[in-house]
Structures are given as structure tokens and as C-alpha cells.
Amino acid sequence: MPRICVFCGSSMGYRDEYKTAARELGLFLSDNGIGLVYGGANVGLMKVIADTMLSKGAEVIGVMPHHLVNREVAHAKLTEMIIVDTMAERKEQMVTLSDGFIALPGGFGTLDELSEILTFNQLRISDKPLGILNISGYFDHLLRFFDHAVEEGYVREEHRSNLIVSENISDLVQFMHQYKPLTMGKWIEDILDESNHL
Numbered sequence: 066m067p068r069i070c071v072f073c074g075s076s077m078g079y080r081d082e083y084k085t086a087a088r089e090l091g092l093f094l095s096d097n098g099i100g101l102v103y104g105g106a107n108v109g110l111m112k113v114i115a116d117t118m119l120s121k122g123a124e125v126i127g128v129m130p131h132h133l134v135n136r137e138v139a140h141a142k143l144t145e146m147i148i149v150d151t152m153a154e155r156k157e158q159m160v161t162l163s164d165g166f167i168a169l170p171g172g173f174g175t176l177d178e179l180s181e182i183l184t185f186n187q188l189r190i191s192d193k194p195l196g197i198l199n200i201s202g203y204f205d206h207l208l209r210f211f212d213h214a215v216e217e218g219y220v221r222e223e224h225r226s227n228l229i230v231s232e233n234i235s236d237l238v239q240f241m242h243q244y245k246p247l248t249m250g251k252w253i254e255d256i257l258d259e260s261n262h263l
């Protein structure tokens with residue numbers, strides 16, 4: 066069964082649209098026979114999507130470091146809870162278990178996970194599609210920053226455009242299906258070339 070790892074807020078956020086999007090994404094994934102991998106918590110949007118999918122009988126796997134489990138935010142009713150030692154190990158597991166990644170609105174934790182996948186794909190440590198569900202323009206500022214980073218020469222255009230963005234769930238998942246991993250050679254060669262000509 067294919068699985069998507071969803072990164073999203075451990076908070077609900079202030080707008081109903083965010084909660085609705087988490088619920089609708091959960092329904093879409095379960096209706097399409099796709100399982101969920103996520104942070105394993107029982108709070109915020111994380112709880113919304115996990116509960117929605119569990120109620121539809123879908124597979125829901127949580128990956129949580131034990132120090133968070135001890136703080137009683139762990140979801141008790143998942144198909145499986147994988148407990149790891151560190152945050153780094155958790156992300157490794159999330160990558161191994163999933164066929165792609167979707168970010169919903171969230172805070173620093175969501176940004177951290179999103180950035181890690183962008184970097185992994187850039188370095189070809191992984192080559193799985195990453196989509197942002199840009200509900201109510203939540204990610205607009207971040208996407209503008211990414212464009213700025215391209216304009217200023219710190220992110221390559223092909224790495225920027227490798228990030229899939231849509232405000233519509235079925236479009237996003239369809240774009241993810243069509244995803245083509247990048248080839249790396251040129252990027253490393255260019256960076257070496259640039260540094261050798263100082």
C-alpha cells in the first residue's frame with residue numbers, strides 16, 4: 066500500500082480552513098487506498114488527519130521520539146507507533162516508510178521537516194515527491210522567500226521548482242504522481258566550478 070507522510074501543525078491554527086483541509090486530505094488519502102505516516106501526536110492538525118483516517122479504517126503509522134511519548138502527546142490508537150531515540154532518526158524513518166510527503170500548515174516543526182526533505186532531494190539522499198498544500202495562501206511568504214533565494218543565487222531554480230505546490234488536494238496528489246526526480250551531477254559540478262574560480 067502506498068504511504069504519504071504528512072507534516073503539519075501540532076496546533077490547530079486560527080482558521081477553520083486549516084482544520085477542514087487536514088480532514089479533507091485524510092479523507093482523500095483513505096479513499097484512494099493511501100496510508101499515512103506522521104509525527105504520531107494526538108494534538109492539533111496532526112490529530113485531525115490521524116483521527117479522520119483511522120475512522121475510515123486506513124493505515125496510520127506514527128513515528129515519535131521517546132521523549133515526546135513521555136510527554137503524553139502520543140496518539141494511543143494508531144495502526145502502529147514506531148518509537149525512536151532522536152528527532153534525526155524519526156525523520157529517517159519517515160523517509161524510509163513513505164512514498165512522498167505533503168506539508169499542511171504548521172510551525173517550526175513542519176518547516177524543519179519540509180526543509181529536510183528539500184535538502185535530501187537536492188543531495189539525492191532521497192528522491193520522493195514533496196508537495197505543499199497551500200491552503201488560504203498560508204505558505205505564500207515562504208514560497209516568495211524561496212524565489213528570493215533563487216534570485217540571490219543560493220537555491221537553484223531546478224531545486225525550487227522541484228517543490229510541488231497546489232491549494233487543491235487532488236491536483237497536488239496528481240502532480241506528485243507525475244514527479245520526476247532531479248539528476249544531480251550538474252549542480253555539484255557547477256558549485257565546484259564556481260568555488261575554483263575565486
Ligand code: AMP
Binds near residue numbers: 074108170178
Ligand atoms: P509544528 O509545526 O511546530 O507544530 O510541529 C509539527 C511537526 O513537528 C509535525 O509534523 C511533527 O512531526 C513534529 N512535532 C512537533 N511537535 C510535536 C509533538 N508534540 N508531537 C509529535 N510531533 C511533533
